[in-house]
Structure formats: C-alpha cells, structure tokens
Amino acid sequence: MKTVPDIKILGIESSCDETAAAIVKNGRHILSNVVNSQIAIHQEFGGVVPEIASRKHIENITLVVDAAFKEAGLKYEDIDAIAVTNAPGLVGALLVGLSFAKGFAYALGKPLIAVNHLHGHIYANFLEHDDIEFPAVCLIVSGGHTSILYMSEAGHYEVMGSTIDDAAGEAFDKVARFLGIGYPGGPAIQKAAAEGIAGKFVLPRVFLNRKNFDFSFSGLKTAAMNQWKKNNHENNSVNDLAAEFQTALVEILSVKTIRAAQECNARSVLLAGGVAANSELRKMMKFKSELAGLKVYYPSLKLCTDNAAMIAGTAYSQYSKGDFAPLNLNAYASLLSL
Amino acid sequence: MELYVETDEAMQLLGQRIAPFLSAGDVVYLQGEMGAGKTTLVRGIARGMGYAGRVTSPTFTIMNIYPNEPDIYHFDFYRLDHHDLPDLGLDDYLSGEGVVLIEWPEIGMEFLPEEAMVIEISLIDDDYERGRKVQLMPRGLYFVQKIEEIEKQCSF
The missing domain is CATH 3.30.420.40 (ATPase, nucleotide binding domain)
Known part of the structure; x- marks a missing residue:
C-alpha cells in the first residue's frame, strides 16, 4: 500500500491586533499554534490601545514564526507550503505577514497560499470536528x-x-x-x-x-x-x-x-469568531439547536480568537487542489467576496 | 453652523445634505461621544454621495473603504493610540483620491491635515433618547466657504 505523505503547512496571520504563526499537518493536526497576544498591553491602558500598528507586527513576526517551528519540533525545510491571511484587515498590518510569507516561500522554494481571514475562523470548526454535515x-x-x-x-x-x-x-x-x-x-x-x-x-x-x-x-x-x-x-x-x-x-x-x-x-449550525467564546452564547446555541434537531459546533476557546492554526488548516484543501498564489499577491482591506 | 437633529433618520438626512459639498481630497473629522451618532452621519454622507452599500462601524477594522465615485475612506481611531498613527499608512488615503471621514480624530490630530471640516455631535442634557446638537466648524478658508454654502442650502 502506498502511503500518502503528510502535508505540513505554516500559517501566518497579522490582519488585526495579533501576530500569529502555526504549523498544521494535513489540515487537521495542530503541531504548533503561537499567538503574540497583546492583551496585557491593552489592559494597562484601560482597553483602547491595541498596538495595532504595523511596527508591532514587524517586531513580533520572526519571533512567533520561530516559536511555531520550535513548538512543532520542525526545521524550515520540513514544511510543504506557507499560508497567509491577505484579506480582510488593515492593509498595513496584513502586509507585514504577507511580505514575510512571500520572502519565506521564495527563499524555501515552497508554494504560497492566500487565505481569507473569515474562512479561517469558520475552518476552526473543521480543525476540531470531522463529522460536520x-x-x-x-x-x-x-x-x-x-x-x-x-x-x-x-x-x-x-x-x-x-x-x-x-x-x-x-x-x-x-x-x-x-x-x-x-x-x-x-x-x-x-x-x-x-x-x-x-x-x-x-x-x-x-x-x-x-x-x-x-x-x-x-x-x-x-x-x-x-x-x-x-x-x-x-x-x-x-x-x-x-x-x-x-x-x-x-x-x-x-x-x-x-x-x-x-x-x-x-443539518448543522456552526459558531465562529471571537464572540463564539462567550459561554452564554455557546450554551444558548446548543440548547436551541438541539431543540430544533440540529447539530451545533463551535471551536475550542483558543481557536475562536485570531490565530494562525485556522489559516494553515484552511489552506490544506487549496494545497490539495494546487491553488497557489503568485509572489505578487496583494493585501485587501475589505472582503471582495466570501 | 449649528443644528438640532431629532432622530436617526434626520441625522442621516443631514449627511445626505452635506454630501454634495464634499469632493475628492476633502477631510471631515467627526467628534462626539460613543453612541452620539457619528457612524449614522457617515452613513448619510455615503448615501448622499451615491453609495448604496452597507456602512458599518469601523471601530474594529479601523478603516472601511466604500467603492464609489469618488471613493469614501471611513476611519475610526477609537481603538488606537496616537503612537499607532504614523504606521497606519494614512498618507495613502490623504492624497486626494477620495473623501476621508474620520471618527475619533482627536486621538491623533498631530498626524492629520490642518484643513478640514469638523463636525461635532453632542447629546442634549446627557440623554441618548433625545435629539442631538450638530455643529459644523471649518478649519481653513476652503471649509469656511463650504460650510457657508451648506448653511444656505440647509433649512432644517
């Protein structure tokens, strides 16, 4: 029997406040998931300072990517592709992750995959559940x-x-x-x-x-x-x-x-995004879904908020189809289409 | 110029009346506390400029772009610190190709153009259920003239 080789994808996310990197195997197994959470900084200032600036992403990106490789116990050449969020988000912030991903892909000679941030949030459900109908x-x-x-x-x-x-x-x-x-x-x-x-x-x-x-x-x-x-x-x-x-x-x-x-x-109801972490919403959705004879799914708390595992996971089916992005891929602020 | 605006619909209508006086390159600062109606006024301006799509709060996204003729750049600096502003790439949007509408500009005034129309929305007696006071204030001669024109046409 021929064994199918494992596909390991590095995901990079910098669309908003978080700089994140993760490595996911075969779109299912999270080998590492690093998020440079800046929540401590926000709290210091009473909740209005997201340090959203591109400068902050530039300072963080190599650190989170290196941490993702270390956590997964892999070397750069072990990965098969680089997935990156290119929309929607703040263009200056997106460009940091995007430029890094392009450089990485070019240097390693590996394909680049463009992922929509919102598709990533939805995919977080599929990272953890294989029975969604x-x-x-x-x-x-x-x-x-x-x-x-x-x-x-x-x-x-x-x-x-x-x-x-x-x-x-x-x-x-x-x-x-x-x-x-x-x-x-x-x-x-x-x-x-x-x-x-x-x-x-x-x-x-x-x-x-x-x-x-x-x-x-x-x-x-x-x-x-x-x-x-x-x-x-x-x-x-x-x-x-x-x-x-x-x-x-x-x-x-x-x-x-x-x-x-x-x-x-x-047949199924999915919850995705940061507010999907709210316990009352999870409880109420579960109750109402079951009452209506529907199965409900939501990601674990860590995968509700912005992360790169969802980006690497989403990219797996694109990898399988050979749906790769050119190295002149651009970043887009708005959602052009879903 | 100062007006009293009774409802959400009237706020939107005011935006529609202001819209014809705005052209590519114009910058509008929208000031007023949370829930005052800044985004509602922006929605009216966008409608008045011919944009029919959804106008939502850019608090989290920092910026929404409404494809239009000219384009509308809708900013919200609420979540930002003034240190963030130089890194936002604002200059790309201030170069005159679109109309720039900025909520919470006070967070980074030092990085923003001097010449602008300032619109300040205030609650009346600190009550959200009542109407709003809206003041249009010019910064620079160009906007002095624009606001005079708006005043002539706006008989609320």
Whole structure:
C-alpha cells in the first residue's frame, strides 16, 4: 500500500491586533499554534490601545514564526507550503505577514497560499470536528464582523445576513468600557453578567422579529448606555445591566441563526469568531439547536480568537487542489467576496 | 453652523445634505461621544454621495473603504493610540483620491491635515433618547466657504 505523505503547512496571520504563526499537518493536526497576544498591553491602558500598528507586527513576526517551528519540533525545510491571511484587515498590518510569507516561500522554494481571514475562523470548526454535515449555517461573530452564512458544502459561502451598523463584539467592548468593567469587553461582560439578573433592566431585542437575517447592535448599545446614565448605580446594578445586555445579544444572535438554519434546511449550525467564546452564547446555541434537531459546533476557546492554526488548516484543501498564489499577491482591506 | 437633529433618520438626512459639498481630497473629522451618532452621519454622507452599500462601524477594522465615485475612506481611531498613527499608512488615503471621514480624530490630530471640516455631535442634557446638537466648524478658508454654502442650502 502506498502511503500518502503528510502535508505540513505554516500559517501566518497579522490582519488585526495579533501576530500569529502555526504549523498544521494535513489540515487537521495542530503541531504548533503561537499567538503574540497583546492583551496585557491593552489592559494597562484601560482597553483602547491595541498596538495595532504595523511596527508591532514587524517586531513580533520572526519571533512567533520561530516559536511555531520550535513548538512543532520542525526545521524550515520540513514544511510543504506557507499560508497567509491577505484579506480582510488593515492593509498595513496584513502586509507585514504577507511580505514575510512571500520572502519565506521564495527563499524555501515552497508554494504560497492566500487565505481569507473569515474562512479561517469558520475552518476552526473543521480543525476540531470531522463529522460536520452539510448544508450548514454559520454565525460568524467577532469585533469586526457579525454575519450569518449558508454553506452548501465545504468552502462555499453565501451571506444570508449581517450587521447594518456595529458588530456584536464591538457592542460588548463599548458597553463594557462605558460601564467601567474592563477589557476585553466580552469576558468582562460575561463575568459581570454571571453576578447579575437579566430582566431588572429591559433592553430592546433589535431586529429580532424582522424576517431577514440582518442585525443592528448600535441601538442596543446606546440603550444600555442610556439606562446606565439614568440609573443611580446602586447595589448590583452594573451586573444586572451586564446580564440584560448579554441576554439580549445572545437571544438575538441565537434566534436568528436557528431561524436561518431552519429556513434553508441546514443539518448543522456552526459558531465562529471571537464572540463564539462567550459561554452564554455557546450554551444558548446548543440548547436551541438541539431543540430544533440540529447539530451545533463551535471551536475550542483558543481557536475562536485570531490565530494562525485556522489559516494553515484552511489552506490544506487549496494545497490539495494546487491553488497557489503568485509572489505578487496583494493585501485587501475589505472582503471582495466570501 | 449649528443644528438640532431629532432622530436617526434626520441625522442621516443631514449627511445626505452635506454630501454634495464634499469632493475628492476633502477631510471631515467627526467628534462626539460613543453612541452620539457619528457612524449614522457617515452613513448619510455615503448615501448622499451615491453609495448604496452597507456602512458599518469601523471601530474594529479601523478603516472601511466604500467603492464609489469618488471613493469614501471611513476611519475610526477609537481603538488606537496616537503612537499607532504614523504606521497606519494614512498618507495613502490623504492624497486626494477620495473623501476621508474620520471618527475619533482627536486621538491623533498631530498626524492629520490642518484643513478640514469638523463636525461635532453632542447629546442634549446627557440623554441618548433625545435629539442631538450638530455643529459644523471649518478649519481653513476652503471649509469656511463650504460650510457657508451648506448653511444656505440647509433649512432644517
């Protein structure tokens, strides 16, 4: 019997705040996964300084790539291809990872593979689960994105709806900052909400009853801030407001996603992106999916937030198809298509 | 120039009225606290310039580009520190090919052009449920004239 050789792909990600590198074997086995988390820096400054500058990525990139090789116990020449995020993101930030990947690919004589950051987030589910059935509906929810996608098969995405103003993760961060409970906003709200009671404050479920799959979180954010301004800030009110805010968000996200899945006769529901780490959202999606006879999947916490393992994993099917990028590959700020 | 804007829809309409006076290379600074309505005003400006697509908050993405004639560059510096600004590659967008709309410009004023239209949105009595006060303030003679023109055409 002929054995199929293992394919090891180096993934590089620098689209936003994180500089990350990882090596994944055969699109499934994570040999290393290094993220230069800058959260410690954010917290020092009260939550608004992401050190997003390209300069920071330049300082980090060789360190995280070397750490990824060390963690995997591999040498440069052991990898078969280099995958890199080239959209969407901040162009200056993307270009750091992209230029590094190109140089690396050229020097090693290995192919370069371009990966869309959002495809990576969705693929995080496939890194850890091999029983996902199609068609599937995916809720991708993070600081910069909130969309419901329809997937007829692996690698095919159709947008069913998305936010018309703020992303859910942004609403979490801004409300947390307004309430003065810390950064990042998702975990801070989750922690405060666990000590509070939803329903003591009443926030609107914006767009919940609209038939389409769009979201609007800007009004929910200002409603929460307004209630806080008018409140006398006594007893447990900050936790109660956090609880109501989280409940409203989770309800809107989960109800709309399940409704979308039912409308297109999906068999699976996927969660992806940083906000997919929220435990209430995971719990509610699981509950509602099972009630509707759907199987629900979400990545482990480490793979919800930005990382490069999802980039290296996504690239595997492109590698198999010989879908390689030229060395003049460009970076794009916006999503040209899904 | 100062106006009172009652609703979200009126804020968007104001943006649509301002839009015809903006041309490629113009820079607009949008100031006002979180939830004041800066992105809503930008949405109106984009609509008024003929862009029909979605206008979302760039807080996390830092910049959204709306392909249009001319292009619209929608920035949000909320998450940034002023040290970050020189590395953003802003000059590529300030070279006159598009209209530049910047939320939270106060974070890095020293790296931004002097000449601009400043739009400040304020809450009334610190209440989000009430209307907003919107002030248009020129920086430089070019925008003094633009705002005079806008004032003539805007009878709210």
